[in-house]
Amino acid sequence: MINALQLHEIQEVEELTEDSRQRFEVKDVQSLSWVLRKLAALEAKKTEINQIADFELERIEHFRKKELESIQDNENFFRGLISEYAIRKRDDDPKFKIKTPYGSVGFKKQQPKWNYDDKALIAYLNENELYDFVRVKQEPNKVEIKKQFNCTEDGRVYDPNGVEVQGIKVESKPDELVIKLEV
Template sequence: MAMNPLYALEIDELQEMKFQLPEAEVKQRFKIDGLDSLNWALRKLAALDAKLLDARELAAKEKARIQEWLDKEKRSIEDSRQFFMMLIEEYAREQRAKDPKWKASTPYGKVTFRKQQPKWNYDEQKALESVKTAGLEKYIRVKHELDKVTLKENVQVLDDGRVVDPETGTIIDGIQVTEQPDALRVEVAE
């Protein structure tokens, strides 16, 4: 997407200012003193945002091209790897059939067999119901965690930021509430 020509002029004006004055002077020279200068600053922000958007779009296109190339290379390499792994596995299994303790080592790698643990496949719901029905509660884990939503709705925050349960008067350790200043929000019109 091409940048709006008006935004391009704003960027050119900013570039000229940068080249004419040292950066410290540029930062000190301008001060917003009214609606006109605020509008000028917002115009500059809009132009900078448009320039950043153009840069991101260009980068995204290039990333997509590079990713496409990388994916093609990875597929080709993975196909070759799978071919060689198949050849190695075929050979290794033939050798293992002859000698159960077979293993091999070359300057470029080793081929061995390793015992594996049995794989457990769970149907979580079915297994949980079965364990509950059989009364085997020892196989059920109960997860305890703080219900932050309910806590925020029901506690009181003291002036020093500590939190107290209003029903019992108990101060809840481990929670500190810090007031935040209002955040400045600038919306640049597109």
């Protein structure tokens, strides 16, 4: 919850005219403090709004979950009835299929699912020299490249032998302004 002081700060922000917004300038520690107070109050208001919204979203999500569970239970019941009927009919006719104005029922062949234990499989393939079935992925070791290679101010990179490296361009970034509010 925002306190009375923060509420006052927000009211001052809302009362600022466009003209005063354009002319205001931080000139000293006092004006910087004023601006930081306004930012802290706005941050508190934003937090309060998010808390209210999160609470309402949680209630709505709970409602949706409860309603959908009820629908899912009914769907499962009716699908179970259809499944029992279709299995009985398939026992009589292995190619059982039926269409109605409201839908169709039948069986579809499934492909077998292959479940791999990659570590065990790779060990087996390597032990039995079946190297054609093992794929090796090549990628640059970027951590070591950053440690061992040198970069110039213009963004070019050189390997330890002094040869320019193709495929890397270092982009300089300006310092980032960091504002930490004491809320």
